[in-house]
Amino acid sequence: MLARLSIRDIVLIERLDIEFSRGLAVLTGETGAGKSILLDAFALALGGRGDAALVRHGAEHGQVTASFDVAKTHPAFAILKANGLDDREVDESGELILRRVQLADGRTRAFINDQSVSVQTLKAVGATLVEIHGQHDERALVDAATHRRLLDAFAGLEKDVVSLEALWEGRRTARAALDAHRAGMERAAREADYLRHAADELKQLAPQDGEETSLAERRTTMMQGEKIAADLREAQEVVGGHHSPVAALASAVRRLERRAGTAPQLIEPAVRAIDAAINALEEADQHLNAALAAADFDPLELERIEERLFALRAAARKYSTPVDSLAALAAQYVADVALIDAGADRLVALEKAAAEADARYGAAAAKLSAARAKAADKLNKAVGAELAPLKLERAKFMTQVEADEAAPGPQGIDRVEFWVQTNPGTRPGPLMKVASGGELSRFLLALKVVLSDKGSAPTLVFDEIDTGVGGAVADAIGARLARLASKVQVMAVTHAPQVAARADQHLLISKAALDKGKRVATRVAALEQDHRREEIARMLAGAEITAEARAAADRLIKAAG
Helix, strand or coil: EEEEEEEEEECCEEEEEEEEECCCCEEEEECCCHHHHHHHHHHCCCCCCCCCHHHCCCCCCCEEEEEECCCCCCCHHHHHHHHCCCCCCCCCEEEEEEEEEECCCEEEEEECCCCCCCCCHHHHHHHHHHCCCCEECCCCCCCCHHHHHHHHHCCHHHHHHHHHHHHHHHHHHHHHHHHHHHHHHHHHHHHHHHHHHHHHHHHHHHHCCCHHHHHHHHHHHHHHHHHHHHHHHHHHHHHHHCCHHHHHHHHHHHHHHHHHHCHHHHHHHHHHHHHHHHHHHHHHHHHHHHHHHCCCCCCHHEEEHHHHHHHHHHHHHHHHCHHHHHHHHHHHHHHHHHHHHHHHHHHHHHHHHHHHHHHHHHHHHHHHHHHHHHHHHHHHHHHHHHHHHHCCCCCCEEEEEEECCCCCEEECCCEEEEECCCCCCCEEEEEEHHHCCHHHHHHHHHHHHHHHCCCCHHHHHHHCCCCCCHHHHHHHHHHHHHHHCCCCEEEECCCCHHHHHCCEEEEEEEEEEECCCEEEEEEECCCCHHHHHHHHHHHHCCCCCCCHHHHHHHHHHHHCC
């Protein structure tokens, strides 16, 4: 539910903080007091369209913050997680704070729990928290795309839909496997002779991954070794052969070591240096021997390497692929040949699996469609029972469920849309197209009362849905708003005293003159019992509040209680 709404520098609102409670909250006030501004600001916090004109004159930016208390299982948290937002700091009460900053240059910034988000994310989260319904509100239940979901919620079919979605995915997977296999078989059949020849040829060649690189490197090493072998042998003779200085150096070290006791400070540094030289010469000798061994090669091996490289590169040219891709191509050709040989049996198995997946989905979709048709009759009767008190006694509400097996989808084969017939003899049609503004609001109220605890956002806002009605109809609207408020939080902007009398919380919106009348600002005040009676009396009587109006207001409040 909405717990707090804070508005800063939006149109006529300089600073406004409103605390909300559960139940029915009504917002009243004279025309032009700022009720529409308040709703525009609230819609902005929910991800509505921004506009530089919303910023109060003289301010650099405006800001609206809406705080909600919701359960941690609420769908809003799934949206946060899907968008990579951190909800670890949210406690079990599930507080969500939606904030929108409107800059004077037209740009906006959006935040959820002080984490920057896109406007699209803010709007998605806001839609799960609040529904705003009015005579011209595009987010009301007139969107046919939501009607199937609402019917499923009314009938308790959500689990059946989830199961059907899994069957749809299984059907899609089975069909994809069948289509891929069939396409592969068709491709292989067109090239059968070529594939068999190519598979045999590459099988005999047996190319290996990275083979060209290793062969080329070995060939280069062998060719270079032939050129430098003589120099290596000469160097090895000097370092470790008959003319090696190692023996003479070792003899000199032994003579010096025998004299070390007489003059160690003179002899020991020289001994260490000669030892290092002997070690370096011995290490060099080892490297030269290793180099000679590497440079020594069999001419037949070089010939075999060159023949192998020629064969690999010839095959690469023939099959228009890099040498390193020959092994993968060989495997592909082998697989294609196997597909030709064993494809028929595999095709039969895949066709059977796809047919079984189709049958499972079709049976479940048909069962779900029948359940929806049955639920549609119940929904029509439930909504119809609410219409007469709302002065729609001659109207009919109809849930159209059109099953089309040729157009299946994850949620089934049905297209669901709410239709109405406003008067006997008139042509029924979609809710949005047939109902007038006032009728539409009352149809929506009746529908929401029936669906109050099924698929509803935790906060519902009704914007002047009582426009153009009065007396018993206004009282019926108030009664239904109160019933609805026993299940979810309800806010209603109203001009009907019969609606205001049933409020659990009454907020009065007014305009106050500031700076000696040079400017005005919108104010909101929570009314206690006496002031509430006075406001309802004003709504009954108009500009001049009479004793009779106050008495009538008392009767309305008492009757509502």
